[in-house]
Amino acid sequence: MSNPYQSKKRWKYLLLFFAVIIAGSSLLYTNYLVKNIARSERTRAQVWARTMKQVLSTIDEDHLNFVFLVRDSLSVPAIVTDESGEIKTTRGLDSTKTFIDIPPEPEKNPDPKKKKPPVYDPQYFENELATMKAQHQPIRISIPGFGGSYWLVYYKDSQLLTQLKVFPYVQLSIIAVFLMVAYSAFSSTRKSEQNQVWVGLAKETAHQLGTPISSLLAWIELLKDKFNAEEDPLIAEMSNDVKRLEVVADRFSKIGSQPVLEQHSVYDVVKDFVDYFRVRVTDKITFEVNGDHYLTAGINVPLFDWVIENLLKNAVNAIEGKGSIKVDIAANKTRNLVYIDVTDTGKGIPRSKFATVFRPGYTTRKRGWGLGLSLTKRMVENYHRGQIFVKDSEVGKGTTFRIILKNTSHDQDTTA
Incomplete structure (x- = not known):
């Protein structure tokens, strides 16, 4: 492709x-x-x-x-x-x-009018x-x-020759300014159109998912009643996946509107999703979450779970065979920030591609669309007012992505 x-x-x-x-x-x-x-x-x-x-x-x-x-x-x-x-x-x-x-x-007495x-x-x-x-x-x-x-x-x-020497540079400068203004206007319009298409597609997806999700929830309840399987672990996992579909639909419904950010423990949000995710991938990959349990930030949980999910999926795809994924959560007290580092032992990213990986369409997979990290960047920067970038990577050894959010722990201490 x-x-x-x-x-x-x-x-x-x-x-x-x-x-x-x-x-x-x-x-x-x-x-x-x-x-x-x-x-x-x-x-x-x-x-x-x-x-x-x-x-x-x-x-x-x-x-x-x-x-x-x-x-x-x-x-x-x-x-x-x-x-x-x-x-x-x-x-x-x-x-x-x-x-x-x-x-x-x-003159001794000069005439001022002279x-x-x-x-x-x-x-x-x-x-x-x-x-x-x-x-x-x-x-x-x-x-x-x-x-x-x-x-x-x-x-x-002569003045004519001097002007002629300067004229092409003035002309090219005016053309360059015009082209930059035109390009900026064109890019702004194109981004606006892309955003409208993206928002419309996301909301329509959420709408289409609503009916089958409701039906699946009803069928699960019928299975429990018919086979008296309230404690059956298979049905419990099925129920978790359907609830996960509800979360996905809720994510898409929030696209295009400003999500509500609530104060959550960053460690708890990340740990909950990692626990859900680890049982759905191969056991050859180990997961580890470290950090301060009391660090808080303004988070919309469904959207932030999506961010962590995209990073973990990329990490799993980058690991060939056995490997590990580690999430470290730490505070920068000087700048009042929370750092979330997601590190894998995968194939790594060349330094020249550090910025490119976040652009739509960039992918190293044959069947990939190259949208995961692009959406991740949008959700971190546009919705959570944070930053995300490749902190470090070495080909053949692994990659570390860093998310930066504002630390609200101090605000809560002051309020208390």
């Missing part, structure tokens, strides 16, 4: 693979555009540098106007320095920070120049008539 969880997992990986392909393709294409625009801006910066050289060497006024026109068409920010690093001219920078004329001396000239910000130039040096190699232009001296043209990416 195919495992629905494994099938769903494969679909998730397939969708993730296609998502990575789409994201990678988007980034590669954007990178291709960025390189083309960067190459174009490099060419424009080179043209601007050449016009600067022409400005310094030409004396033809008409030609000079054309050169200035070409120079001023550059859209990328640029700084020109001499070989010593002194700034000679700039282009495309923040005009509020690039006033390089020496400001006038401060507009002050902008102040040259050397730190701004240092930051911009450092950015340009980090982004691109400078363009070197020689200065005619100055004995081989040269200027360096530094430039940085």
Whole structure:
């Protein structure tokens, strides 16, 4: 039988693979555009540098106007320095920070209404120049008539190119957020539908079991009267099993509604069910229950019996031949909790499957449905507000499941 969880997992990986392909393709294409625009801006910066050289060497006024026109068409920010690093001219920078004329001396009685000239910000130039040096190699232009001296043209990416570099990451982030929200909404809806189906099936099962259970109880009473077998042990065991069916029907009827939790001795509840269970399995498996008899917790007995039953059945199935199952009940006084450890000497669980065993559909048995531990987790966490997990396991040696419930012993002592 195919495992629905494994099938769903494969679909998730397939969708993730296609998502990575789409994201990678988007980034590669954007990178291709960025390189083309960067190459174009490099060419424009080179043209601007050449016009600067022409400005310094030409004396033809008409030609000079054309050169200035070409120079001023550059859209990328640029700084020109001499070989010593002194700034000679700039282009495309923040005009509020690039006033390089020496400001006038401060007046003794300044007019507050008089507009002050902008102040040259050397730190701004240092930051911009450092950015340009980090982004691109400078363009070197020689200065005619100055004995081989040269200027360096530094430039940085235009605002368009910067935005284009950032855009795919913003786009992918928005898509990722949308997909996560959509997936959360879809998962929530799907879980709600599954819960409705589960509740409806459970209640219908309880309803269908009601009639034959009542009939069986009546037939048992008739057998006792007809054969005068009030003390017959076979009929007594038959009666116990029918009562067990009543408990099962009661469990299913409680699904979907908030069960009433009552204060019970954890040891007594567990011990009673283990005693019932041990006579219904092979005598090659021994059972042991240890713990404090006075530890109490909020428990719905029919549902908690179901939890212990599922754990014991899994333990029995894991044991091949002879083995033992031990239940230890202890208190964590610091955190005010009750620990219930169910340990078997079965074939064990690989560490990689510790979380997987609680998922619907996971089973190692050929005829298993993989629902027992999933229901167990639901009943412990949703109905008893506790926790259940694989505490420890070693392949070939055995497994320990741990249930954690709130310890109410102290509350009862205080009330008393």
